Amino acid sequence: MRVGVVTFPGSNCDYDLYKAAQQIGAKVEFIWHRQKNLDGYDALMLPGGFSYGDYLRAGAIARISPVMEDIIGFAENGGPVLGICNGFQILCEAGLLPGSLVRNASLRFESKDIHVLVEQTDTPFTSEYQKGQILRMPIAHGEGNYEADDQLLEELEAEGRVVFRYVSSDGELSEEANPNGSKNSIAGLSNKSGNVLGMMPHPERAMEEILGSIDGVGVFLSLATNLSTVVL
Amino acid sequence: MSAGESASVTIPLVPPRTGDPEITSELVADHGLSDDEYERICRIMGRIPTFTELGVFSAMWSEHCGYKNSKRLLQLLPTEAPWVIQGPGENAGVIDIGDGYALAFKIESHNHPSAVEPYQGAATGVGGILRDVFTMGARPIAILDSLRFGDLDSARVRYLFGGVVSGVGDYGNCVGVPNIGGEVAFDRGYEGNPIVNAMCLGLMKKEDLITASASGVGNTLMAVGARTGRDGIHGATFASEELSEESEESSRPQVQVGDPFTEKLLLEASLELISSGSITGIQDMGAAGITSSAAEMAGRAGNGVEIDVARVPVREPDMTPYEILLSESQERMLVVATKGYEGEVHRILEKWELEAEEIGEVTADGRFRVLEDGAVVADMPALPLTDGCPTYEREGIEADEVRELREMDLAEHLIPEGDLTKAFLLLLASPNVASKRWIYHQYDTTVRTSTAVRPGGDSGVIRIRGTEKAIAATTDCNGRFVYLDPRQGAMIAVAEAARNLVCSGAIPTAITNNLNFGNPLKQHIYYQFREAVLGMADACKAFETPVTGGNVSFYNETDGLAIYPTPVIGMVGIIENVSHISPQSFQSEGDDIVLLGENTAEIGGAEYLYVTAGLVAGFPPRVDLTHERQLQRAVLTMIQEKELRSAHDCSEGGLACTLAECALGDGEAPFGVNVVLDDALPPVATLFAESQGRIVVSCAPDRTENVIRLAMDHGVPARKIGTVGGREESFHVTAVSGQIETDLTSLHQAYFGALPAIMNTPVSSEK
Numbered sequence: 001m002r003v004g005v006v007t008f009p010g011s012n013c014d015y016d017l018y019k020a021a022q023q024i025g026a027k028v029e030f031i032w033h034r035q036k037n038l039d040g041y042d043a044l045m046l047p048g049g050f051s052y053g054d055y056l057r058a059g060a061i062a063r064i065s066p067v068m069e070d071i072i073g074f075a076e077n078g079g080p081v082l083g084i085c086n087g088f089q090i091l092c093e094a095g096l097l098p099g100s101l102v103r104n105a106s107l108r109f110e111s112k113d114i115h116v117l118v119e120q121t122d123t124p125f126t127s128e129y130q131k132g133q134i135l136r137m138p139i140a141h142g143e144g145n146y147e148a149d150d151q152l153l154e155e156l157e158a159e160g161r162v163v164f165r166y167v168s169s170d171g172e173l174s175e176e177a178n179p180n181g182s183k184n185s186i187a188g189l190s191n192k193s194g195n196v197l198g199m200m201p202h203p204e205r206a207m208e209e210i211l212g213s214i215d216g217v218g219v220f221l222s223l224a225t226n227l228s229t230v231v232l
Numbered sequence: 233m234s235a236g237e238s239a240s241v242t243i244p245l246v247p248p249r250t251g252d253p254e255i256t257s258e259l260v261a262d263h264g265l266s267d268d269e270y271e272r273i274c275r276i277m278g279r280i281p282t283f284t285e286l287g288v289f290s291a292m293w294s295e296h297c298g299y300k301n302s303k304r305l306l307q308l309l310p311t312e313a314p315w316v317i318q319g320p321g322e323n324a325g326v327i328d329i330g331d332g333y334a335l336a337f338k339i340e341s342h343n344h345p346s347a348v349e350p351y352q353g354a355a356t357g358v359g360g361i362l363r364d365v366f367t368m369g370a371r372p373i374a375i376l377d378s379l380r381f382g383d384l385d386s387a388r389v390r391y392l393f394g395g396v397v398s399g400v401g402d403y404g405n406c407v408g409v410p411n412i413g414g415e416v417a418f419d420r421g422y423e424g425n426p427i428v429n430a431m432c433l434g435l436m437k438k439e440d441l442i443t444a445s446a447s448g449v450g451n452t453l454m455a456v457g458a459r460t461g462r463d464g465i466h467g468a469t470f471a472s473e474e475l476s477e478e479s480e481e482s483s484r485p486q487v488q489v490g491d492p493f494t495e496k497l498l499l500e501a502s503l504e505l506i507s508s509g510s511i512t513g514i515q516d517m518g519a520a521g522i523t524s525s526a527a528e529m530a531g532r533a534g535n536g537v538e539i540d541v542a543r544v545p546v547r548e549p550d551m552t553p554y555e556i557l558l559s560e561s562q563e564r565m566l567v568v569a570t571k572g573y574e575g576e577v578h579r580i581l582e583k584w585e586l587e588a589e590e591i592g593e594v595t596a597d598g599r600f601r602v603l604e605d606g607a608v609v610a611d612m613p614a615l616p617l618t619d620g621c622p623t624y625e626r627e628g629i630e631a632d633e634v635r636e637l638r639e640m641d642l643a644e645h646l647i648p649e650g651d652l653t654k655a656f657l658l659l660l661a662s663p664n665v666a667s668k669r670w671i672y673h674q675y676d677t678t679v680r681t682s683t684a685v686r687p688g689g690d691s692g693v694i695r696i697r698g699t700e701k702a703i704a705a706t707t708d709c710n711g712r713f714v715y716l717d718p719r720q721g722a723m724i725a726v727a728e729a730a731r732n733l734v735c736s737g738a739i740p741t742a743i744t745n746n747l748n749f750g751n752p753l754k755q756h757i758y759y760q761f762r763e764a765v766l767g768m769a770d771a772c773k774a775f776e777t778p779v780t781g782g783n784v785s786f787y788n789e790t791d792g793l794a795i796y797p798t799p800v801i802g803m804v805g806i807i808e809n810v811s812h813i814s815p816q817s818f819q820s821e822g823d824d825i826v827l828l829g830e831n832t833a834e835i836g837g838a839e840y841l842y843v844t845a846g847l848v849a850g851f852p853p854r855v856d857l858t859h860e861r862q863l864q865r866a867v868l869t870m871i872q873e874k875e876l877r878s879a880h881d882c883s884e885g886g887l888a889c890t891l892a893e894c895a896l897g898d899g900e901a902p903f904g905v906n907v908v909l910d911d912a913l914p915p916v917a918t919l920f921a922e923s924q925g926r927i928v929v930s931c932a933p934d935r936t937e938n939v940i941r942l943a944m945d946h947g948v949p950a951r952k953i954g955t956v957g958g959r960e961e962s963f964h965v966t967a968v969s970g971q972i973e974t975d976l977t978s979l980h981q982a983y984f985g986a987l988p989a990i991m992n993t994p995v996s997s998e999k
Binding site: 009010012013015016019020048049050052053054055108109110111112138140142169202204205207208210211212 | 398401402405406407408491492493494496497584585672673674675676677678679680681682683684686695810813900
């Protein structure tokens with residue numbers, strides 16, 4: 001299994017993602033944002049950070065990076081693509097995922113552990129979880145407030161594309177448990193065919209007991225399981 | 233014969249540059265130089281300096297760069313130990329942490345800029361300290377921030393506080409370095425002059441260590457990173473003056489603007505440059521910009537430098553040599569490339585989309601020579617710039633009003649005016665005691681996936697991947713104690729830092745310090761400084777924690793009013809095995825609570841007095857360094873032998889607040905507490921005095937006997953004071969003739985609700 005971690009100038013979770021994918025046995029390589037050929041990768045991951053400083057709008061400049069065209073092609077061919085935090089923002093800016101991520105309702109950067117409910121297990125990144133499972137992992141972002149119009153929200157809900165939703169530690173939906181004001185408490189969603197996943201929480205930071213949680217392991221384990229099935 | 237050779241025999245004359253002002257006594261005074269100092273400069277030069285040369289001397293001999301009022305006393309601090317690789321004098325101190333790794337760390341202040349423009353002032357403070365660490369060859373792995381503000385009932389103070397927190401957060405978050413702790417205090421003593429100190433830790437393989445020295449005659453000087461603009465000109469001199477009402481308007485142009493994105497690129501590019509072997513030295517262009525970086529690098533190597541300012545990439549037209557040399561534009565580095573490897577430097581910088589330009593070379597003649605498009609505009613001996621700055625030892629006399637405050641009779645305050653529980657909840661909700669979650673929830677604390685203990689505990693902990701070790705770090709200083717008794721207060725700061733590390737399972741190892749004081753030319757300020765340094769020296773020796781560097785920030789005064797003397801201790805410790813990492817909060821119902829150390833009636837300087845009577849008075853608590861040492865050894869042994877479930881240092885708010893913090897943990901599932909204290913003391917003292925040398929630990933009931941025996945073996949008094957209660961129980965602490973009893977919801981609300989409630993009220997930048 002060969003996984004590419006796409007690094008933009010200003011990415012800062014690239015190394016963390018590298019380590020997380022490596023932990024479940026993947027062969028991981030960094031892909032610099034100017035690279036043009038993505039042949040031979042089984043999955044692509046877009047890390048968190050502040051690509052190009054996010055001075056214009058989170059992800060807005062990374063979207064026009066040379067590598068994006070190939071990432072879009074890879075996704076359209078059904079290749080698994082995971083975007084975490086800034087990676088999620090870039091996927092939205094690039095049109096691989098609908099809607100957008102705007103400034104947190106608090107108007108402050110929010111960094112803490114939150115809980116999400118697993119709602120979909122038919123993606124290559126969540127198949128090892130149980131539906132209804134509650135995961136604990138960190139968030140760390142200033143622009144994670146998922147915004148979409150009512151029609152899009154209805155569509156996402158009807159098609160079952162909300163993969164993760166912010167909940168309290170006992171699984172309740174509430175304003176308090178929603179750390180950034182996201183519509184419908186959306187923490188992660190997939191594209192129509194389910195191979196592209198974007199999420200604001202950081203599963204790569206919840207991989208070891210010493211870091212406070214191992215609930216993120218499932219994301220990477222799911223990918224490993226799915227890719228090995230494909231190969232077989 | 234070249235100009236360089238003739239320089240050694242005759243005094244090089246430099247004609248005045250067209251458009252530069254004439255050197256007058258007013259101009260000299262405006263540059264912060266005394267008549268004596270100016271005469272000394274003329275003697276060194278053998279002639280009258282040009283305007284450009286005057287600017288260079290003024291910056292290099294400012295308090296900020298020259299340490300003229302602190303150097304002599306700082307020499308009293310212990311700086312050596314077998315594990316110290318690099319002591320004071322470099323960009324950052326470096327210690328050996330074993331397994332082939334070294335840790336670089338340093339603390340630095342950005343007080344003045346933050347008082348004028350809180351967001352940018354704080355942000356650029358973080359930027360500067362990151363550069364100090366990665367220019368040693370180390371990758372930054374953690375940030376801590378030590379902050380002081382006035383009372384939060386002022387809308388202006390809330391504006392400063394909010395701005396500083398966003399500035400510290402946004403910069404570190406963007407670069408991707410976790411914030412693992414620090415401290416914040418609020419007291420009217422910091423009303424006009426907030427304190428913003430940032431500390432950074434960096435990790436490297438020992439062989440990657442590089443120093444900031446301009447070695448190798450003929451090597452090429454290169455300016456790397458952002459372009460040079462007119463921002464921050466004379467920031468170093470600005471930092472060496474008091475603030476006044478007018479400062480905010482007139483000084484704003486001296487505050488720089490940060491660009492953390494460029495910083496992140498610069499970080500990656502610098503580490504790649506260092507590992508490529510194409511450079512021999514690298515230094516941040518920090519305070520006093522190109523001037524200080526070039527002069528300091530030349531000084532360390534005993535060489536000279538020649539720079540042509542016309543080759544420095546600028547972002548504004550028509551900049552004079554004076555401006556280019558003294559600009560403090562951010563995110564710039566001076567790199568010494570090995571002759572012939574300039575192309576490699578360019579290649580690496582281009583990958584990171586950064587600029588690099590050859591601006592000069594290392595020379596053998598020991599001169600600091602500046603050209604403008606080939607024409608000499610400054611030519612001076614390099615060494616006196618760094619080593620020739622006059623140093624002063626002054627007379628220090630304690631202020632009468634401080635002695636009076638210290639000797640005030642506090643007996644009446646030991647009798648509570650009403651309900652103890654009420655006083656306790658008020659104290660717990662004081663911003664000095666209450667949870668700082670509102671702050672660190674704005675800081676990325678988990679990026680780099682190595683944070684084992686996040687902010688909110690006694691110290692932050694970062695595990696070292698690929699080893700069994702972890703590093704703990706803390707910053708500490710109680711400015712009130714230092715104000716009331718500088719020597720005692722500084723000793724307490726060191727002792728508390730060490731206690732904090734030990735409670736997390738770490739062996740205290742080394743110190744970086746940030747000495748924040750008022751105007752040292754005033755006798756009572758110099759007294760505070762001298763006494764604090766002496767106290768610090770004693771404590772550092774007692775704990776075997778050498779000082780490997782730091783920063784002195786004088787002139788923290790507004791309209792003649794000085795801050796409390798605040799010598800912040802940034803201490804790092806080694807945790808030999810990650811299994812020793814110990815939490816501060818209670819872990820299990822039914823565990824025993826054991827107090828190590830003794831309660832006393834020393835209420836002086838306590839937060840209780842400030843909250844209930846608005847008082848900063850009395851003798852601060854005594855600190856017995858021998859006892860502290862024994863206590864710390866005892867706790868470390870208990871942790872390493874797995875006897876404990878938790879350990880927490882007893883500090884602001886006294887024993888009652890410490891117990892509350894142990895019970896509340898991160899707030900998700902608080903424990904009840906049942907404690908009985910039989911000390912023959914007034915209950916206010918037992919519960920709220922901030923006596924030193926105390927640690928609250930918890931352990932499984934079948935370990936209690938062992939814990940007490942281990943303490944006794946180390947000569948430390950220990951006794952069981954109660955048990956950890958269930959989640960449905962209350963917080964109940966009984967002292968002789970008085971008690972605190974409250975439900976956990978009220979406890980939670982007081983501790984976690986206080987700061988968010990205050991910060992939900994409007995802010996104002998108006999004075």
